[in-house]
Amino acid sequence: MSPELILLALVVVTALAFDFTNGFHDTANAMAASIATKALTPKTAVALCASLNLVGALLSVEVALTVTNAVINLQNPDGTPKPELVADGGDKILLILLAALAGAIIWNLATWLWGLPSSSSHALFGGLIGATLAGLGWGGVRWVGADGKLDGVIGKVIIPALMSPAIAMIVAMVGTHFVFKVAASLTEKYRTSGFRWGQVGAASLMSLSHGTNDAQKTMGVITLALIASGQWTDTHAVPLWVKLACGFTIALGTYLGGWRIIRTMGKGLVEIEAPQGMSADMSSAAVILASSQLGFALSTTHVATGSILGSGVGRPGAQVRWGVAGRMASAWLTTLPSAGAVAALMFVIGNALGAGYGSAVIVLLLCGAATYMFVHSRKEPIGHHNVNDEWDDAKKKKQKQPEVSV
Amino acid sequence: MWLAALDGAWRVLLAGLLLGSGLPILFALGVKSIAWANGDLPDRGANPAGKVIAGLLFAVVLLAVLLGIGYIVAHGFGYTLSWNGWLPGFTHK
Numbered sequence: 288m289s290p291e292l293i294l295l296a297l298v299v300v301t302a303l304a305f306d307f308t309n310g311f312h313d314t315a316n317a318m319a320a321s322i323a324t325k326a327l328t329p330k331t332a333v334a335l336c337a338s339l340n341l342v343g344a345l346l347s348v349e350v351a352l353t354v355t356n357a358v359i360n361l362q363n364p365d366g367t368p369k370p371e372l373v374a375d376g377g378d379k380i381l382l383i384l385l386a387a388l389a390g391a392i393i394w395n396l397a398t399w400l401w402g403l404p405s406s407s408s409h410a411l412f413g414g415l416i417g418a419t420l421a422g423l424g425w426g427g428v429r430w431v432g433a434d435g436k437l438d439g440v441i442g443k444v445i446i447p448a449l450m451s452p453a454i455a456m457i458v459a460m461v462g463t464h465f466v467f468k469v470a471a472s473l474t475e476k477y478r479t480s481g482f483r484w485g486q487v488g489a490a491s492l493m494s495l496s497h498g499t500n501d502a503q504k505t506m507g508v509i510t511l512a513l514i515a516s517g518q519w520t521d522t523h524a525v526p527l528w529v530k531l532a533c534g535f536t537i538a539l540g541t542y543l544g545g546w547r548i549i550r551t552m553g554k555g556l557v558e559i560e561a562p563q564g565m566s567a568d569m570s571s572a573a574v575i576l577a578s579s580q581l582g583f584a585l586s587t588t589h590v591a592t593g594s595i596l597g598s599g600v601g602r603p604g605a606q607v608r609w610g611v612a613g614r615m616a617s618a619w620l621t622t623l624p625s626a627g628a629v630a631a632l633m634f635v636i637g638n639a640l641g642a643g644y645g646s647a648v649i650v651l652l653l654c655g656a657a658t659y660m661f662v663h664s665r666k667e668p669i670g671h672h673n674v675n676d677e678w679d680d681a682k683k684k685k686q687k688q689p690e691v692s693v
Numbered sequence: 694m695w696l697a698a699l700d701g702a703w704r705v706l707l708a709g710l711l712l713g714s715g716l717p718i719l720f721a722l723g724v725k726s727i728a729w730a731n732g733d734l735p736d737r738g739a740n741p742a743g744k745v746i747a748g749l750l751f752a753v754v755l756l757a758v759l760l761g762i763g764y765i766v767a768h769g770f771g772y773t774l775s776w777n778g779w780l781p782g783f784t785h786k
Contacts, residue, residue: 347769437697446698454706455713462714469721472735473728481724485717485754492761499769566717573713574705576761580774581708583701594713 290643291516294381297646298512301388301653303536306505308395309407310340310540313501315548316404316571316591317493320564320598322674323553326483327490329544329671335487336494337542343498344534352522354507357443357584358412359419359428361511366522368515377515378642383422384512385646386637387414389653390630394622396660402547402555402669403618406586410626411504412444417627421634443584448619451574451585452593459570459597466562467602482561489568494541496575497587502537506530546669552592554678555611557599567591567598589619608678716754723750 318332327335352366361380362368372380391407391414398405419427432438437446470478506525509532513519519526553559559567571587571594578585592615599607633652637645725734726747732739760781764774772783 343765343769346766349769349771431694435694435697437694437701442694442698446695450698450702451705454702454709457706458709458713461710462717465714465718466721469718469725473725474733477724477728477733481727482720485720488754488758492758492765495762496765499765562717562721565720566714569717569720570709570713572761573711573716574709576764577708577712578701578705579768580764581701581704583705585705 291376291378294378294385294642294646295512295516295518297650298381298385298388299509301385301392301650302505302509302512303532304653305388305392305395305411305508306502306533306536307540308392308399309411309501309505310337310537311543311545312395312399312404312407312540312548313497313587314541314544315552316587317490317497317568318544319549319552319591320559320567320595321486321490322549323559324479324483324486324561324564325675326486326561326564329546329549329674332490333542333544333671335491337538339491339494340498340502340541341534341538343495343500344502344537345530347499347503349503351503351507352510352525354504355415355511356429357438358440359415360423360426361419366511366514368511373515373517377512377517379422380515381512382637382642382646382649383415383418383634384508385649386418386421386634387411387630388508389633389649390414390417390626390628392653393629393656394626396657397625398618398622399545399547400660400664401614401618402551403615404548404552404588404592405615405618405622406448406588407501408504408586409444409448409619409622411508412440413623413626414630416440416623417630418634420627421631422638437583444623447578447583447585448589451578452589452596452619455570455574455590455593456597456600458574459567459594460601462566462570463563463598463601464603466566470562479561482565486561486565486568489565489572492572493568493575493587493591496572496579498534498537500579500587502533505533505537509533544671546671546674547664550669550674550676551611551615552595554675555608556592556595556615557602557605557607559595559598560602563598563602563605566601567594570594570597712757716757719750720754723747723754726750 318336321327322332391410394410429439432442509529571591599605633649637649726743730743767783775784
């Protein structure tokens with residue numbers, strides 16, 4: 288294998304690794320509420336979510352080749368890489384993509400370890416921005432859209448991130464408030480089992496929609512890498528193997544389930560009862576689909592979290608753990624810059640060593656960080672067996688103390 | 694750009710309130726109607742009319758869910774939802 292092909296192979300494998308973390312990071316968005324209300328058993332929930340993600344990923348024939356164009360200037364409007372960037376055989380573009388993906392994966396794993404639902408798209412965009420800043424400088428990044436359009440880092444990422452949790456929260460709050468009014472005179476039997484179907488339906492819609500949107504992003508990145516290295520030329524289609532690989536990888540990630548995140552979303556924010564769970568999930572599904580139709584880019588994670596919070600605020604007498612919500616909000620604010628900083632560092636290291644050795648070192652660093660975080664997560668494992676245990680703030684603090692004192 | 698953002702946001706909020714808050718309320722009313730049909734509501738006897746009302750309410754929710762699936766599938770094939778008067782239809786992007 289020539290050095291170029293090895294570099295390309297590393298980018299493809301790393302992109303699939305990102306796709307995998309994207310899957311398990313986002314299982315919670317669709318399924319946390321259904322698992323918490325016991326509308327579905329944990330294992331059924333992840334299996335359903337994974338199947339629908341796979342169907343969604345394979346269903347799309349639209350090409351998301353221009354996914355990086357939202358935040359950086361690597362590609363022409365038709366999706367081909369800028370000619371001046373592939374003059375060196377595509378090495379620089381591939382190294383930027385590799386560093387970006389490494390940054391996104393490391394941040395996704397870190398937030399998973401902390402059990403925080405951060406946005407995978409923010410991590411990917413953050414990585415792309417950081418690696419591009421390091422590789423091409425300030426002008427490589429598309430900060431704002433032209434002619435006041437909602438585009439660029441500000442318009443496609445930051446503004447929607449500020450607005451979408453609030454919108455979802457209002458919608459879920461209003462829905463929950465009235466649903467509890469209607470359900471007030473119902474007996475326990477109707478309150479629990481009656482609302483399950485509505486909830487499972489809405490959660491399924493979200494899973495399907497996630498498959499069509501998020502797997503596409505990885506397909507776009509891999510296809511861009513293939514075009515940049517001259518292995519693919521068609522800008523109107525994604526190679527079939529790329530589509531299959533991305534679909535199965537995101538489904539596998541979803542099936543393994545990010546249980547730490549599911550636990551925080553389902554048990555940590557508010558105690559979710561069936562009517563609330565249904566309101567929250569329908570609110571998320573409606574906001575996600577409506578914004579997709581209206582061309583308003585937003586993050587599924589932010590919407591799902593906003594909805595669950597809203598369902599807590601809207602239910603009379605519910606206790607919302609604002610401390611947990613605050614930790615989440617801080618993770619949202621830091622996702623883009625943190626993934627960006629890691630990616631920029633990766634690019635600087637990789638670039639200093641040359642594309643050949645540099646890319647290998649980036650992948651080794653990534654593997655090291657991933658192994659460290661995985662081993663760390665085993666100290667206090669969370670899985671389908673204990674995902675629904677009571678949320679105990681006091682216990683959590685006690686367990687944390689030895690770590691601090693060491 | 695902030696104007697464009699606000700413009701997008703209020704539309705999403707409106708659609709969200711209509712579907713995201715409205716459908717759960719209809720669903721809850723449907724569950725309540727079944728309880729009514731079964732005579733499980735306090736101060737009210739069983740009434741079979743509850744089943745008819747529940748059927749109608751659930752049909753509306755189901756229709757919205759089907760429209761949602763249709764939207765996702767169509768979007769994947771390069772079609773988008775458009776409104777022909779009040780009737781939804783799919784047109785090529």
